[in-house]
Amino acid sequence: MLGKPSALFIYAIAFMIFLYGPVMLMPVFSLNDSTFATFPLKGFTTRHYASMLANTSMILSLKNSLVVGVAVSITATAIGLPAAIALTRYRLPGGGPVLGAMMLPLVIPSIVIAVALLAIILRFLHMELSLWTVGAGHILLCIPFSMTVLMSRLEGFDKSLEEASRDLGENAWMTFVRVTLPLAAPGVISSLLLCFIISFDEFVIAFFLTGTENTLPVYLFSQLRFPNKLPGTLALGSAILLGSALLVVAAEMLRKLGVQSAKPGDL
Amino acid sequence: MAKADSIISISGVTKRFGPVTAVDDISFGIHRGEFFSLLGSSGCGKTTLLRMLAGFEQPTEGEVFIDGEPMAGVPANHRPTNMVFQSYAIFPHLNVRENIGYGLRNAGISKDEAGKRVNDALELVKLSGYGERAAHQLSGGQRQRVALARALVCRPKVLLLDEPLGALDKNLREEMQIELRALQKTVGITFVFVTHDQEEALTLSDRIAVMSKGRVLQIDAPEALYDNPNCREVAEFIGTMNIFAGKVAGAAKAHAVIDAGALGPLQIVGSGTKGSGVFLAVRPEKLKLTTKKPAASVNAITGVVSAISYRGDRHHFLVKAEGHDRAISVSQQNDSETSATPVKVGGKVWVTWPYSAGRLLSH
Numbered sequence: 341m342l343g344k345p346s347a348l349f350i351y352a353i354a355f356m357i358f359l360y361g362p363v364m365l366m367p368v369f370s371l372n373d374s375t376f377a378t379f380p381l382k383g384f385t386t387r388h389y390a391s392m393l394a395n396t397s398m399i400l401s402l403k404n405s406l407v408v409g410v411a412v413s414i415t416a417t418a419i420g421l422p423a424a425i426a427l428t429r430y431r432l433p434g435g436g437p438v439l440g441a442m443m444l445p446l447v448i449p450s451i452v453i454a455v456a457l458l459a460i461i462l463r464f465l466h467m468e469l470s471l472w473t474v475g476a477g478h479i480l481l482c483i484p485f486s487m488t489v490l491m492s493r494l495e496g497f498d499k500s501l502e503e504a505s506r507d508l509g510e511n512a513w514m515t516f517v518r519v520t521l522p523l524a525a526p527g528v529i530s531s532l533l534l535c536f537i538i539s540f541d542e543f544v545i546a547f548f549l550t551g552t553e554n555t556l557p558v559y560l561f562s563q564l565r566f567p568n569k570l571p572g573t574l575a576l577g578s579a580i581l582l583g584s585a586l587l588v589v590a591a592e593m594l595r596k597l598g599v600q601s602a603k604p605g606d607l
Numbered sequence: 608m609a610k611a612d613s614i615i616s617i618s619g620v621t622k623r624f625g626p627v628t629a630v631d632d633i634s635f636g637i638h639r640g641e642f643f644s645l646l647g648s649s650g651c652g653k654t655t656l657l658r659m660l661a662g663f664e665q666p667t668e669g670e671v672f673i674d675g676e677p678m679a680g681v682p683a684n685h686r687p688t689n690m691v692f693q694s695y696a697i698f699p700h701l702n703v704r705e706n707i708g709y710g711l712r713n714a715g716i717s718k719d720e721a722g723k724r725v726n727d728a729l730e731l732v733k734l735s736g737y738g739e740r741a742a743h744q745l746s747g748g749q750r751q752r753v754a755l756a757r758a759l760v761c762r763p764k765v766l767l768l769d770e771p772l773g774a775l776d777k778n779l780r781e782e783m784q785i786e787l788r789a790l791q792k793t794v795g796i797t798f799v800f801v802t803h804d805q806e807e808a809l810t811l812s813d814r815i816a817v818m819s820k821g822r823v824l825q826i827d828a829p830e831a832l833y834d835n836p837n838c839r840e841v842a843e844f845i846g847t848m849n850i851f852a853g854k855v856a857g858a859a860k861a862h863a864v865i866d867a868g869a870l871g872p873l874q875i876v877g878s879g880t881k882g883s884g885v886f887l888a889v890r891p892e893k894l895k896l897t898t899k900k901p902a903a904s905v906n907a908i909t910g911v912v913s914a915i916s917y918r919g920d921r922h923h924f925l926v927k928a929e930g931h932d933r934a935i936s937v938s939q940q941n942d943s944e945t946s947a948t949p950v951k952v953g954g955k956v957w958v959t960w961p962y963s964a965g966r967l968l969s970h
Contacts, residue, residue, distance in 0.1 A: 503663055504696035506683040508710030508761060518709075522700045 363581065370574040388575040395572050401559035402576070405540050408471055408555060412478040413535035417528060419479070420486030425520065427487075428494040439487075446484045453480065454548035461549065469551035477545040482535040489534055493527025533591055537584070613672075614639040614765060614797045615660065620669035622655050629655040631821035632669070637765075637799060642791050644800045644808040647818035648844075653801045654769060656818075660799060661767050662686045674764050689758035690767040693774070695750045697742045697757075703729070704738040706753055710761040728756040731790070748779050755787075759794060768800045772807065784810050805845050809833065817841050833890075838970050842888045847936050849894070850968075851887040855879040862962050869930020873906045877967040889965035891938035896924060896950055897957045907959045910935065912952050924950065926958055 373385035392398065426432060427439055445453060457477050461467050501523070505515040521528075543557040550558055560573055613636035622630040630652040637643045645653040658664040659671060662683035671678045673687055689710070698706050707728050711721040729735050732752035737745075745753065751771055758766055772780045772787075788811050791798045802808050808815050809829040816826045817840075825837045836842035839850060853867035862874040865887055879885050901907050910928035917923075921941055925934035935958055950956055 498694055498696060500692045500694050500696040501698060503683070504690070504692060504698070504757075505709070506663075507661060507688075507690045508757070509684045509713040510710075511682075511684055519698060 366574055366581065367578040370578040388572055389579075392572040392575040392579070397554075398556075398559060398563075398572065398576060401554045401556045404471055404553050405556040408475045408478065409536045409540040412475050412482055412539040413532045415475075416479050416482035416486045416535045417490075417531045420483055420490050420531060421524065421528065423483075424487050424490035424494055425524075428491050428497065429499065442487055443484045445481055450481065450542070450544045453477065454545045457545070458548045469549055471550065471553050471555070473549040473551075474546045474555060475539075477549050478539040478542060481542065481545060482538050485534050485538060486531040489531045490524065490527045493524055493530075497523065529591055529594065533587070612638050614674055615799070616672040616675075617656075618670045618672070620656070620659065620666045620671060622652070622659060622664060623667045628821050630659070630666075633821075633823050634669075635816065635823060635826055637797060638814075640795055640797055641813040642788065642798045642800065642811055644802060644812040644815045645818060646802055646805060646808040646815050646844075648803055651818040652821040653803075653818050657690075657767050657769055657799060657801045660765070661688055661690050687764040688767055689761050689763040690769065691751075691754045691758050691771045693769045693771065695754040695771075695774075697745070697750050697753055699742045701742065702738070703734065703740045703742070703745070703753055706742065707757045707760055709757060714761065724760050728760040731759065731793070732756045747775055748783065751775065751783065755790070759796070763796065765797045765799060768798060770801055770803070772802075773804075780807075787811060809845070817844060819844075835966065836888065836968070839886050839888070839968050842886075842966070842968060847891050847938075848888050849891065849935050850933075851889075851931065853885060853887065855881050855883050855885055857881060863967060865967075867930075870908050870928060873965075874962045875906075875965045875967050876963050879967060879969070883969070886968040886970075887965050888968055889960055891923070891936040892940075893960050893964040894935070894937040895959050896926070896937055896939065897959060898949060898954070899957070901957055901959045905959045905961050906965075907957050908935065909955065909957050912950055912954050912956055915950070915952055926956060928958070 368381070370388050371384055371386070372381045373383040373387070374381075423442065427435055432438065454477065457473075457480070458469075461469065461473055467473060501519055502515050505519045506512070510518060541557065542555075543561065546555045546558050547561070554562070556576075560576075563573060615637040617636070618634050620630055620633050621628065633652075633656065645656060647653045655664060659666055660673070660678075662678065662681060662685075665679070678686065698709065701709070704725055708721055708725045711724060714721070716724070725738070726735075729738055732755050734749065734752050734756065737749065740749075742750075742753075751774075754771065772783055775783060784807060787798075800808075800811060809832075812829055814826060814828055815832055817824045817832065819840055825832060825841045827835070832841065832845050836845060836848075842848040843850065851865070851867050851870060851873060853865040853870075853873065856864045856866040856872060858864065858878060859874060861876060861878075863877050863879050863885075865873045865875060865885060867873050867887070873887055875887055896912075908926075908928045908931075910926040910931075912924055913927045913934055914925040915922060919941075922939050924937040924939070926937060927934050937958060
């Protein structure tokens with residue numbers, strides 16, 4: 341092990357560089373005293389972070405994305421949870437086709453969904469394009485992901501746990517609150533995070549369905565034409581990277597603190 | 608119908624799942640304070656019947672009364688019953704104390720009182736000091752105790768147990784049988800116990816209902832079921848039973864004479880209509896093996912030993928007799944007289960039993 345590194349070890353290192361190299365360059369350039377993201381590095385600066393904070397339209401688009409992302413993750417998970425429970429727990433007539441229909445957005449190109457939604461919203465619903473329409477599009481996109489995560493958690497859930505709760509005097513609602521929800525909690529947290537990331541990251545639907553307010557990806561795309569704005573973008577990217585890393589760590593700690601068992605069907 | 612001492616009264620209950628009739632027109636009562644078992648092989652309807660008592664299933668026809676109250680439309684959470692599930696259904700996100708105290712939230716008692724009851728329950732099932740354990744840290748036997756405590760702490764009128772010992776290994780199961788029986792005597796609550804294990808039912812129960820294909824075949828105390836089965840199916844389900852088919856050929860003194868075909872005439876205490884098809888049932892331990900032709904005052908069948916198995920306290924023999932499809936089971940205690948048995952596989956023997964040892968079954 342300490343002698344000649346094996347071929348597999350070198351391959352693993354190369355693979356990690358391939359995966360994370362470009363991402364890691366971003367914080368480096370964000371601290372580089374140059375307008376252009378190129379080598380050689382010229383010197384340390386925090387001016388890009390200052391210009392990022394001064395860029396009110398960028399901060400506003402970030403806020404828009406956060407608001408849409410949070411609303412979408414909560415809504416999609418709230419819709420996904422009852423559906424996932426129904427599909428995993430009961431043998432529903434037509435359960436298969438229903439599941440298929442709900443999973444369909446996974447395989448439809450988002451450009452197709454975006455065009456279709458745009459046509460529906462403008463032609464049939466006569467709604468103004470806004471962050472609301474972006475959010476609605478994102479919910480549609482997120483539900484299959486939410487369902488996949490939740491169903492894998494609820495799979496193998498011992499039905500007698502809920503019966504035991506009923507038997508011990510709780511009604512259907514309190515059984516959901518005291519048994520089903522706590523056991524599904526890790527899945528719910530995963531679903532919230534996943535949906536948030538999908539919405540936060542999504543460009544095509546947001547680009548088609550947004551009105552005057554931009555989400556962050558749409559804003560960044562519009563700024564790519566101006567290279568002198570790029571360093572502010574790199575600073576923002578680095579800040580988001582740090583933020584999401586903290587979020588994932590926090591969620592993981594929360595999950596470990598909460599439910600000890602790995603799976604609901606463990607006992 | 609509802610006798611005064613019946614805590615549970617089942618009246619004409621039928622349960623159908625689509626085209627399948629799981630429980631078929633059952634009526635009987637369960638006495639207050641008894642240990643009652645529903646015994647039958649899988650698919651006989653025993654679990655469905657138990658789930659109708661718990662309120663998880665509604666009868667298609669008929670009615671269930673618990674302590675005189677009709678249970679139609681009463682959901683599980685409003686019934687004076689609690690259940691120990693086959694899988695135990697211990698809540699994995701709660702510790703032992705929280706599991707046991709789960710049902711006390713709606714009991715209308717103070718926190719202190721609830722805490723005291725949980726402590727008492729922990730002591731009752733010998734789990735004092737385990738209260739803070741997480742559910743996944745418990746062994747199979749401990750989970751079983753938690754499930755028991757969780758149900759008993761609610762002070763139900765009837766405790767329902769769905770094969771609670773099935774998941775335990777043999778030694779632990781026997782230990783738990785004894786504890787369960789003692790526990791039932793201590794708390795004095797009516798236990799309704801579902802099992803497919805006839806030995807378990809015999810050990811634990813005051814009375815047993817033997818079920819088959821959605822019907823109750825016989826309800827009796829363990830000794831009565833073993834000694835006086837009312838039909839061939841019960842006879843064969845409880846323990847091992849040799850069954851000889853034949854026709855009533857006549858009577859001799861207080862005995863019926865059965866024409867058992869190639870096995871010859873067999874006699875048994877009892878009577879039957881001449882010419883009617885009957886079964887003569889006799890337990891393996893009532894049979895004797897001899898190598899010499901016995902006296903004429905007992906039933907005797909000649910055959911060849913096809914297998915001998917040693918069971919420690921006894922030997923078990925299988926004897927093939929001409930004109931009888933199934934090998935005859937003979938069980939002999941290994942006391943000093945018979946331990947050095949001269950019988951060998953392939954040896955010709957006589958199987959004998961007195962006229963009073965068998966039972967005459969009409970179906």
